[in-house]
Amino acid sequence: MHTLKHSAIQSVVRRQLLWTGGIGLLSRFGMVDAGQSRSSLKSRIVCVGGGITEIICALGYESSLVGVDTTSRYPLSVRHLPSVGYARHLSLEGILAMAPQQVIVGHDAGPLAVLSRLREAGVSVSRVEDGQTFDALISRVKQIGQLLQCGGKAQALIEKLNTEWDALRQILAIPTNAIRVMFVLGQTPSQLLVAGTDTGADAMLKHAVLQNAFSDVRGYRPVSAEAIIAAQPDLVVLTQPDALTPGNSPNSRSLIHQFKGLSATPAARPGRWLVFDTMFLLSFGPRLPDAILTLRRASIEAMRT
Numbered sequence: 001m002h003t004l005k006h007s008a009i010q011s012v013v014r015r016q017l018l019w020t021g022g023i024g025l026l027s028r029f030g031m032v033d034a035g036q037s038r039s040s041l042k043s044r045i046v047c048v049g050g051g052i053t054e055i056i057c058a059l060g061y062e063s064s065l066v067g068v069d070t071t072s073r074y075p076l077s078v079r080h081l082p083s084v085g086y087a088r089h090l091s092l093e094g095i096l097a098m099a100p101q102q103v104i105v106g107h108d109a110g111p112l113a114v115l116s117r118l119r120e121a122g123v124s125v126s127r128v129e130d131g132q133t134f135d136a137l138i139s140r141v142k143q144i145g146q147l148l149q150c151g152g153k154a155q156a157l158i159e160k161l162n163t164e165w166d167a168l169r170q171i172l173a174i175p176t177n178a179i180r181v182m183f184v185l186g187q188t189p190s191q192l193l194v195a196g197t198d199t200g201a202d203a204m205l206k207h208a209v210l211q212n213a214f215s216d217v218r219g220y221r222p223v224s225a226e227a228i229i230a231a232q233p234d235l236v237v238l239t240q241p242d243a244l245t246p247g248n249s250p251n252s253r254s255l256i257h258q259f260k261g262l263s264a265t266p267a268a269r270p271g272r273w274l275v276f277d278t279m280f281l282l283s284f285g286p287r288l289p290d291a292i293l294t295l296r297r298a299s300i301e302a303m304r305t
Contacts, residue, residue, distance in 0.1 A: 046095055048087050049106030051137075052128050053078055054285030055144050056104070059153045067098040069109075073241070073279050074287070090114045096121060104128060104147060132203035132284050134165055141286075157286065164289040171293065172209050179299050180213040181205055182233035182267060185220050185278075192259055194223050200282045201239075207288075208296040225261030233267045235302055237295070239278040271305035274298050 043064045047053045050071035067082045092114045107130035118125050129139050145154025183195040195201030196217035205212045213233040262268050
């Protein structure tokens with residue numbers, strides 16, 4: 001059993017050496033063709049963070065991705081890539097088996113010991129800046145552009161995003177009535193998990209000039225029927241993994257109305273609930289201007305019912 005495990009680790013290290021600079025050494029021992037050079041090898045990237053993956057793809061480097069985490073769901077084609085699992089519980093052996101040259105991770109990726117071991121194995125590990133503002137998005141694009149050595153492409157993407165952001169600000173400047181939103185991140189048959197302050201959901205509501213009905217709580221918290229009645233939300237925004245298009249459905253409406261308290265709020269009216277793909281609203285990647293505009297327009301339309 002010990003021999004088999006040692007052999008498997010040797011195989012992983014051999015592949016890692018092949019892709020991270022050990023070409024000359026391996027060729028010297030006949031483990032790879034002498035004519036094969038580092039420059040002929042395609043860059044191999046493992047990405048941990050849905051928004052980061054979106055930026056890499058927007059820069060034209062999707063073909064370099066060899067592995068992604070569970071939050072990397074867009075573009076749809078990345079779902080076919082091998083998964084490294086949940087961002088906070090990365091596996092050293094699993095990542096090394098993908099023989100990456102670069103591992104690019106978000107703020108929450110870990111454990112830190114795994115990232116340190118990857119660096120010891122010769123893998124370039126870079127942590128990308130966090131943030132839920134437009135300026136933070138621009139900083140991420142610049143940083144990833146530097147990591148991928150594609151400053152020109154990064155600048156082109158930044159100019160595109162700036163144009164979209166300027167147009168969005170003009171639209172958001174048009175005054176409308178205040179809309180109180182209950183943002184539901186998760187749910188069970190007996191409990192809602194709503195977004196308070198200091199959350200990505202709260203940041204999105206502020207971007208879209210919408211009021212968080214639960215701004216008096218912090219983080220994502222379960223709420224009681226009494227708290228829902230007291231909050232009096234006008235609208236419910238519900239996120240679900242892989243919801244294909246923003247909108248609502250009879251199934252979602254039936255689910256929402258199972259929760260006590262909602263029937264005593266304006267959000268109980270038909271059409272006063274919206275369903276979005278989780279990562280569309282909360283990845284804070286290149287789709288941020290589109291996500292904000294879509295959330296804003298859908299909310300205003302729902303209030304007309």
